[in-house]
Amino acid sequence: MCKIVTVTLNPAVDKTIHLPRLRPGDLNRAGRVRRDPGGKGINVARALKQWGENPLAIGWAGGYPGRWILERLEEWGIEHRFVELEAETRTNLKIVEEEADRVTDINEPGNPIDEEAISRFLKVYDDAIERAEIAVLSGSLPPGVPTDFYGTLIDRAKRRSVKVYLDADGEALGEGIRRGPYAVKPNLAELERHVGRPLNDEDDRFMAAKGLLDRGIRLVALSMGGEGAWFFTDGKAIRAQAPRVSVSSTVGAGDAMVAALVMGKLRKWPLDEVIRFVVAAASAAASKEGTQFATLEETRSLMDQVKLSCRSMISCLGERGQ
Numbered sequence: 001m002c003k004i005v006t007v008t009l010n011p012a013v014d015k016t017i018h019l020p021r022l023r024p025g026d027l028n029r030a031g032r033v034r035r036d037p038g039g040k041g042i043n044v045a046r047a048l049k050q051w052g053e054n055p056l057a058i059g060w061a062g063g064y065p066g067r068w069i070l071e072r073l074e075e076w077g078i079e080h081r082f083v084e085l086e087a088e089t090r091t092n093l094k095i096v097e098e099e100a101d102r103v104t105d106i107n108e109p110g111n112p113i114d115e116e117a118i119s120r121f122l123k124v125y126d127d128a129i130e131r132a133e134i135a136v137l138s139g140s141l142p143p144g145v146p147t148d149f150y151g152t153l154i155d156r157a158k159r160r161s162v163k164v165y166l167d168a169d170g171e172a173l174g175e176g177i178r179r180g181p182y183a184v185k186p187n188l189a190e191l192e193r194h195v196g197r198p199l200n201d202e203d204d205r206f207m208a209a210k211g212l213l214d215r216g217i218r219l220v221a222l223s224m225g226g227e228g229a230w231f232f233t234d235g236k237a238i239r240a241q242a243p244r245v246s247v248s249s250t251v252g253a254g255d256a257m258v259a260a261l262v263m264g265k266l267r268k269w270p271l272d273e274v275i276r277f278v279v280a281a282a283s284a285a286a287s288k289e290g291t292q293f294a295t296l297e298e299t300r301s302l303m304d305q306v307k308l309s310c311r312s313m314i315s316c317l318g319e320r321g322q
Helices: 040-050 063-075 115-129 149-158 170-178 188-195 202-213 253-266 271-286 296-305 313-321
Strands: 004-008 012-019 033-038 056-062 079-085 090-097 102-107 134-138 163-167 219-223 229-233 236-241 307-312
Touching (some): 004 115, 033 040, 033 063, 040 056, 040 063, 040 253, 056 063, 056 115, 063 079, 079 115, 115 149, 134 253, 149 170, 170 188, 188 202, 188 219, 202 219, 202 229, 202 236, 219 253, 236 271, 253 271, 271 307
Parallel strands (some): 004 056, 004 134, 012 090, 134 163
Antiparallel strands (some): 012 033, 219 229, 229 236, 236 307
16 A cells, blocks of 8 residues: 555656756757656655655656656656656756856646546546545646646545645645645745745744644745755744755755655654754755755765754744734
8 A cells, every 4th residue: 555645747857968058049068968757746756765665656647758757667666657648748958057056947838738637637646545644746737737736636635634745836836725735845935926925034934834824734844945944833933954965956855855754754753853854855865966866874864964943933923913
């Protein structure tokens, strides 16, 4: 039985090209090139499998790129039940300029999904969550999929007492939040877009997180890149400072966070241990090229370097109101 189901509705082949520098409008010759199966839910499944869990990955996949992704999942021993389409799965291009230490992302939107494909996926999803404890909904929605589709999936999961972890942006995030998932993991820019205002200081972030918790969400994990993360739950705000690592690629770091949150919940770790593992996992992933994830041993080796501090959200928000 797969206790964790990861949903990837808009998977991709992540193609990473290394150049000394990008010359716009001119011929550029690539140095190193690598391809990785992409899509946030697939990344979460990859990390979990590497750490000893047995997730089930589901979604849509099509054409040669889609088959290539599914072949990689089979090589890694990740169980999957993707609805196969005729239209090709998208390719996302990442250009790494080594001299400038800069990455440019060019992401395709994906091919439109019709009602018949949506109906087929919902049957797979309903069957998968019947035996699951946790569902991970993450990433963008392809064209043709309703903006409230994550909300639909959350409702179906909650009826079966399945805890939902949501990692999305824009309307997909907003519609999902309205249905009250168990946990959400926005980054700062995504949370600012959701609330429609800058969140420049801690009090602003506390207020935004409180608004999510008031909707019945149990955990808000706010990722802050190299600065670490904030975790809001049970009236507490916990700041986690990230260990210093040599950053190679931030692709997948947020997905490592989600995978670590899920694993900590499933294994019933204490909250402080979960948070240290989450931030260590993100930092370790950022030190890898392309979309790769650290081993469990590599991740655990960074946990002692994650510094935690805790504040009461209630007292902080009360001080602001005085």
